[in-house]
Amino acid sequence: MSNSTILQMATDSIKGKNLKIVFPEGKDPRILEAAIRHKEDGLLIPIVLGDKGQIQKVADENNLKLGDLQIIDPNYDDNFNLLVEKFVEARKGKATKMDAEYLLKKDNNYYGVMLVKAGLADGMVSGAIGTTGDTIRPALQIIKTVPGISRVSGIMIMIGPNGEQYVFADTAVNITLESQEMAEVAIETAYTAKSFGIDPKVALLSFSTKGSARHDLVDKVSKATKKAHEIDPNVPLDGELQFDAAIDPITAKNKVPKSEVAGHANVFIFPDLQAGNIGYKIAQRLGGYKALGPILQGLNAPVNDLSRGCSAEDVYEIAIITASQAINTAN
Known part of the structure; x- marks a missing residue:
């Protein structure tokens, strides 16, 4: 891990807090590698979304051991109906129950954001596969921006x-x-x-x-x-x-x-x-600088977007930053 002061400070701030970070892109080997590493070192509690069979296949192909990593398939999650209700409530008439069910089954980013909204996760990290818009759109619709901030x-x-x-x-x-x-x-x-x-x-x-x-x-x-x-x-x-x-x-x-x-x-x-x-x-x-991010700001809860060229190390570090943001948001 980088020895940067910022990253070390973030690491120290989350130790022992058992913060939960959700990773919607469970089929990406970089996501799995970072999540497994977090599960093993105990800095935070990773939650991976996706079809368990597909995730196991990706893990096998990349020599990754899932162990007791928490994997949630939105199609079979006990909290699905609760999240549907909270989705409709959050959208305030802009989405029906049918709309909510469709989006939460179709798009893991929406499901991840709803876990954060419902307090079942403290933050979300996505974007290794999808676009910045794919990550930000659900966050803007559900978590929304801090009062006084017009945009993320x-x-x-x-x-x-x-x-x-x-x-x-x-x-x-x-x-x-x-x-x-x-x-x-x-x-x-x-x-x-x-x-x-x-x-x-x-x-x-x-x-x-x-x-x-x-x-x-x-x-x-x-x-x-x-x-x-x-x-x-x-x-x-x-x-x-x-x-x-x-x-x-x-x-x-x-x-x-x-x-x-x-x-x-x-x-x-x-x-x-x-x-x-x-x-x-x-x-x-050209300057040999390490670029840590992008880190999103202005939201009521931390949701961070990865570069599609990210490494497993990048994912691991952004999850630490996201967890530290969750502490700052709570305070």
Whole structure:
């Protein structure tokens, strides 16, 4: 396991708590490997969804020993009728009992989310096979967003070769962000960073630093910075900043000498998904950074999305992060 401070802190926080994390994609060998590892080391209680016969076949083909791993087939689960009732209740007239039965049998992501909603699991990890939308859609419909947050966003925790730790957002969910939405993401990301032991200094990024260029895209980031200050004036943040001004003290001294954040930022808010996704992958592939995530924020209970290129180790680590988020949500 990575020796990152964030991951170690999350690991320490969940020890002995017996938190339950559900994995809807039981037919994926990476999911099974991670779930078995968690079952064996006892950090959390994994729940795997799927047809037991198919899961056993995948395990045999990959030399995995299921042991007493908890496997739930939604078609034969004793809690099915209870979850159907709670589904209809949660959708508030937008779904009939028949709709609920169909979705809970057809889509394990819906079943996993309902286990979380009903308190039968503390969080969910999915996306090794399906898309981000497949993971987020049921969560938005059932678990919903925290009051005051208009949308879910995704972060990457970037861990450098020498132990450097940064947070990038939004790297996973929102293709575009208006100034109000960017401001919300900035504040929510600061809170998330703080929950992982990072003292946040937030930079709202642009191709301009404090008016060095003029464009509507620059204005958006500038306005987002002002709105973020209004949401929570106690969060240290600044914008609009170019990346070099945000991270390098010498450049910051030349460009924005009066900024308390420039040159020392550790939380970076990108103006759109294109920039965020490109940015974290450059750091990962050229800079040798480990990318932990994506980690979703803004939901009432933790549901996290995996990359379809994830490893079993990635699944294992995201489950730890998800369990630690469950503690923070409960508090």
